[in-house]
Structure formats: structure tokens, C-alpha cells
């Protein structure tokens with residue numbers, strides 16, 4: 235089959251929103267070529283295992299590449315994608331150059347194009363994320379390894395928001411806890427919670443592609459007895475309170491269901507939120523506090539924020 239490669243020159247801030255649009259349009263395996271990834275001193279970040287080729291990165295901004303099958307609908311799909319991206323300015327998202335180009339690739343190139351960017355990455359004290367096609371020997375005995383095939387859902391597990399959520403789970407999840415993962419994507423956070431010995435983890439996502447991908451990754455990591463993956467809108471289907479809830483979704487979405495989130499966390503439990511760009515940090519903190527949460531820690535990585543909040547005892 236012939237595939238077309240859609241290439242979008244945008245900004246770091248727009249990665250998540252543009253990736254969502256591309257996934258919704260049916261793209262698989264979005265590749266992120268970020269000029270900052272190349273510029274960044276990799277060794278500073280937990281000694282990540284990377285070897286980067288400058289030719290794979292733009293000189294500024296971010297290039298997102300998505301692969302779509304060549305069908306008679308392709309023209310319409312591309313126009314819809316462009317319109318959806320242009321609409322993001324309504325949410326104050328800087329789109330940078332916002333140049334969209336399209337080229338033809340063959341199946342073989344498509345299948346491997348994004349894999350070359352993705353290697354084992356040590357992302358926190360304990361977690362290392364390993365793509366399924368790589369062999370990896372743990373460096374220490376307490377290292378927790380998450381195997382991922384991120385092909386279809388968000389993402390490789392190495393996005394700053396995911397990294398901070400895994401670090402926050404490491405700080406909050408105790409053996410025997412119950413955990414809720416709202417917007418599970420590839421399932422990475424649920425798998426992380428299970429490896430931290432949570433007793434029961436519910437993973438929810440609105441997108442059926444994400445649900446399929448999360449189920450696959452949960453099995454791959456042999457945590458299907460702990461993690462149940464379901465399709466669902468935010469916390470609508472949740473009936474029992476949990477020790478730790480985590481939501482890595484856009485700031486606006488987090489603010490939209492902050493009261494419901496408060497209700498589903500046990501008194502003394504934690505709520506980890508991310509997907510928040512720097513400019514929205516204060517707004518989200520205020521929403522969390524108005525709902526009754528106490529802010530415990532604000533984490534920042536690049537221009538992204540994660541907030542660990544807790545529900546006071548007796549609430």
C-alpha cells in the first residue's frame with residue numbers, strides 16, 4: 235500500500251494538540267522531530283541513552299510527521315487536519331511556522347520511519363521505558379522496566395508530561411493502592427502504577443485506538459491481572475474512590491472536571507495532573523484548590539507542568 239507522509243512544522247507547545255488531531259484523523263505512529271531534543275544536554279536528564287543525528291531534527295521548532303494511507307479521501311482528510319490545527323489558536327496555542335507538507339512513502343519506510351527515534355530511555359530513579367523491539371538488560375536490581383509499543387496511541391512514554399507523571403506516581407503510589415489513570419493513551423502510566431505494586435489500576439480513554447493500544451501494552455508487561463482498560467469519558471464510569479488518580483490531559487480538560495476528580499479521590503489520597511503548559515499553571519492550581527485539593531508539588535520540564543495535589547483527610 236502507498237502511504238503519504240504529512241509533515242507539520244509547528245512548536246513544542248503544540249505537539250500534544252496537533253498529535254491528537256493527527257491521531258483522530260487516523261494517523262498511526264506520529265514522529266516528533268524536536269529541535270530542542272537535539273540541543274538538549276541529554277546526560278543531564280537521568281543519563282538517557284540516546285544517540286541523535288542532527289539531520290533528523292529541524293533547526294528550530296518541531297516537525298510532526300504522520301502517516302496516512304493514500305485513499306481518495308486523503309485530500310479531504312488533509313484539509314480537515316489543516317483546519318483543526320488552525321483552530322488551535324483559539325486556545326492560545328502558538329503554532330509557529332504552521333507549514334504543512336505532504337509526500338509519498340512506501341509501506342516499508344512507513345513501518346520503520348518512527349522507530350529509529352525511539353530507544354530505551356531511563357526516565358526516573360526507577361523507570362526505564364524500552365521499545366518492544368529492543369533488547370535491554372536492567373542496570374540495577376530495583377529498576378522497573380515498562381515495555382511499550384506506542385505505535386498508535388500517544389506516545390512513546392518520553393514526552394515531558396508522561397515522564398513527570400511517572401515520577402509523580404513513583405512518589406505517591408504505595409504497595410496495595412488503587413489507582414485511576416484518566417486518558418491512558420498507550421497505558422504507560424497504568425503499567426507504571428502496577429509495577430509500583432498498586433493492587434488495582436483502572437485505565438480509561440475516550441479513544442478506542444488508545445484503549446486497544448493500552449490493552450496490548452498491559453498484556454506485554456504482564457500486568458493484566460492488575461490493570462483493567464476501558465473506554466470512557468473522563469471519570470463518568472468511575473464508581474469507587476481511589477488512592478491515587480492521574481490525568482495527563484490538556485489544562486482546559488483538567489479544569490473541566492476538577493470537582494468530579496475530587497469526589498473520586500479518597501481522603502488522604504493524591505491527584506496527579508499534567509498536560510499543562512507553563513502559561514496555564516496558575517489557572518490549574520487555582521481550579522484544584524477551589525475544588526478542595528492541597529497543592530503538594532509543582533514539577534516543571536521544558537514548558538510543561540505537572541502538579542501533585544492531595545485531598546485532605548476528613549473531606
Ligand SMILES: C[S@@+](CC[C@H](N)C(=O)[O-])C[C@H]1O[C@@H](n2cnc3c(N)ncnc32)[C@H](O)[C@@H]1O
Pocket residue numbers: 250387388389391395396399416417418419420421422423438439440441444466467468482483487509
Ligand atoms: C496526552 S495523552 C496522555 C497519555 C498517557 N496517559 C501518557 O501520560 O503518556 C491524553 C490522552 O487522553 C485521552 N483523552 C482525551 N480526552 C479524554 C476524555 N474526555 N476522556 C478520556 N480520555 C481522554 C486521549 O485520547 C489521550 O490518549
